[in-house]
Amino acid sequence: MQLRSTVKEKKEMTKERVSWETYFMNIAKEVSTRSTCDRKHVGAVIVRDKTLLSTGYNGSIKGLPHCNEAGCEMVDGHCIRTSHAEANAIVQAAKNGVKIDGSEIYVTASPCYNCFKLIANSGIKIIFYKEFYRDQRIKERAKEVGIKLVSLEG
Numbered sequence: 693m694q695l696r697s698t699v700k701e702k703k704e705m706t707k708e709r710v711s712w713e714t715y716f717m718n719i720a721k722e723v724s725t726r727s728t729c730d731r732k733h734v735g736a737v738i739v740r741d742k743t744l745l746s747t748g749y750n751g752s753i754k755g756l757p758h759c760n761e762a763g764c765e766m767v768d769g770h771c772i773r774t775s776h777a778e779a780n781a782i783v784q785a786a787k788n789g790v791k792i793d794g795s796e797i798y799v800t801a802s803p804c805y806n807c808f809k810l811i812a813n814s815g816i817k818i819i820f821y822k823e824f825y826r827d828q829r830i831k832e833r834a835k836e837v838g839i840k841l842v843s844l845e846g
């Protein structure tokens with residue numbers, strides 16, 4: 693009886709251990725809770741060799757009012773007040789002198805075209821995303837430049 697319950701406990705513990713992909717996407721989700729634009733909360737983390745290198749969420753210029761204080765800055769149906777999570781994660785790495793060449797990025801929503809370009813030029817090789825967000829062009833470009841686009845949807 694006792695032995696059986698020990699085995700069962702062990703099984704449940706094993707079940708709780710998440711994959712690396714889930715682990716880093718969970719962190720990206722947590723990072724997104726710092727976002728200051730209520731139109732969309734996005735989080736990004738940059739990873740190499742299972743090590744977290746940098747984080748970013750969408751927010752306005754450092755020191756200036758955020759969307760949730762000053763309202764969104766709308767142009768053509770988009771809020772342009774913020775720089776995006778992926779861009780901010782790349783900037784955080786640059787600011788701290790962290791090499792991200794050959795790394796992977798986890799984003800809660802797939803990159804916009806501009807962020808995709810930054811990701812490609814910074815040497816990031818794999819993009820994991822939770823939700824596909826609008827821009828189909830990135831699929832074609834990713835193929836062309838050899839970046840892996842991996843959906844972790846669902």
Ligand SMILES: [Zn+2]
Nearest residue numbers: 729759764771
């Ligand atoms: Zn906004």
Ligand SMILES: [Zn+2]
Nearest residue numbers: 776803804807
């Ligand atoms: Zn973007």
